[in-house]
Amino acid sequence: MKSEMEDPLMVQIQLDHHHQSPPSSTYTFTKPKSKPTKSIILKMVASVAITLGLLFVFYSILFSVLEWRSSYRYSVVIDAGSSGSRIHVFRYWIESGKQVLDFGEENYGSLKLSPGLSSYADNPEGASASVTELVEFAKGRVPVGMLEKSEIRLMATAGMRLLEVSVQEQILQVIRGVLRSSGFKFQDEWASVISGSDEGVYAWVVANYAIGSLGGDPLQTTGIVELGGASAQVTFVSSEVVPPKFSRTISYGNVAYKLYSHSFLHYGQDAAEEELLESLQNSVADGIVTDPCTPKGYVFDKSSLKNSSVQAAGNFNECRSATFAMLQEGKENCAYKHCSIGSTFTPDLQ
Incomplete structure (x- = not known):
């Protein structure tokens, strides 16, 4: 009978790949008939060392990549403007203690819906459907397991600031109800009207x-x-x-x-245009008003006109003069050293 030392040595190796383990592989090593030389031993040691080193590097890189991917975080912001509400969904990660943002398609998405929240002043409950659709868009970009860890905030701007505070609050209460039940991390104060x-x-x-x-x-x-x-x-x-x-x-x-x-x-694009048009109409009791800031050929919606017919003239110099005059209204009440627009302080520009 052969001695136990002369039997082939059976070694079983299993590699753990975390997600899927391949079938175990069996390798057979037979006891050599003669002793290896010193040079052969050194070569074998070097070969094993290099192999182990490469495996270490490979798994270090693999684990770091897996850890990096698993450390993705998400944040959702709804910008509720006067003309519409836009939701922004950010995917970011922490690097050296700082948030790192990448605005590529995989890490950022947005959707805008009209009209703005201020249009629901007479029907606050109507704001619910608009915000719900935005939230559903965000859910499509954030993994289900990350919803309760991802903050969602809503910031309303000038359109809402123009409303009475009581009306603002009615609309915000409807929105907060939608966000509370969204599955995202949310606190009531995270939906608010921010200052200009x-x-x-x-x-x-x-x-x-x-x-x-x-x-x-x-x-x-x-x-x-x-x-x-x-x-x-x-x-x-x-x-x-x-x-x-x-x-x-x-x-x-x-x-x-x-x-x-x-x-x-009142100096946003839509509001300023309306104010300029109203100013032009007030300057003429009857007859045709010439609008120098609108390109020739444009046909106005008569329902938006006060009491006059308006014709688009498309004259840059006259438009500049009319706009400048509008920006200077109230400048006589300036209580500061510099007032570039109305009576509002503005520092010297360099």
């Missing part, structure tokens, strides 16, 4: 984050003019002392940014 100056600050942060200027010299940042439907936000870093009413300070890393930020209500 805060709206400008958010736009400024986004713009400077996108161009990579946050974290550097404040005076090397870029100012923004955000033209909404009902209001226009102006926000930038000023070297001039800004009155507290118009001042905002934010920090990014170790850098503090002192901002001028103000929202000019």
Whole structure:
């Protein structure tokens, strides 16, 4: 009978691939008839070491990739503007303690629905269907297991700011009910009407984050003019002392940014156009009103006209003059050193 030492050595190896384990493989090693030389032993040791090293690197990379993919997080924001509500769904990850955003198709999605929430002033319950459709869009981009961990917020802007506070609250209560039952992480205060100056600050942060200027010299940042439907936000870093009413300070890393930020209500694209048209109609008792800011050939909706016929003239110089005159209304009441628009303070531009 052969001794136990002379029997072939049977070794069973199983690789755990986490999700799917392949069938175990059996390898047979036979006891050599002669002792290997020193050089052969060294080569074998080196070969095994290299193989183990490569396996270690491979699995390290595999595990890091799996960990990175599993660390995706999601955040949902509804921007409720005057002309419509747009939902933004972000997929991001944490790197060196900071949130990293990538606006590629896989990591960002949005959907806009009209009309805006302010159009439901006479029927607050009507806002429910609009917000529900936006929430369903977000659910299609966030894994079911991540819903309760992903925050959803709604920020209403100028369209809602134009409504009475009591009407705002009625619409918000309807929206909060939808968001509470959405499955996302939500608190009632996360659905609100934000101030115009805060709206400008958010736009400024986004713009400077996108161009990579946050974290550097404040005076090397870029100012923004955000033209909404009902209001226009102006926000930038000023070297001039800004009155507290118009001042905002934010920090990014170790850098503090002192901002001028103000929202000019009624100067959004839609509201300003309506105001200019009304001003032109008021200047003529009867007859035809010439609108220099609308291209020739445009036919106005008669239901939107006050009491006159309006003809589009498409004259740039006259449009510029009419617009400038509108922006200067109320300037005589300016109580500050600089008032570029009406009686509102604006720092010197450099």
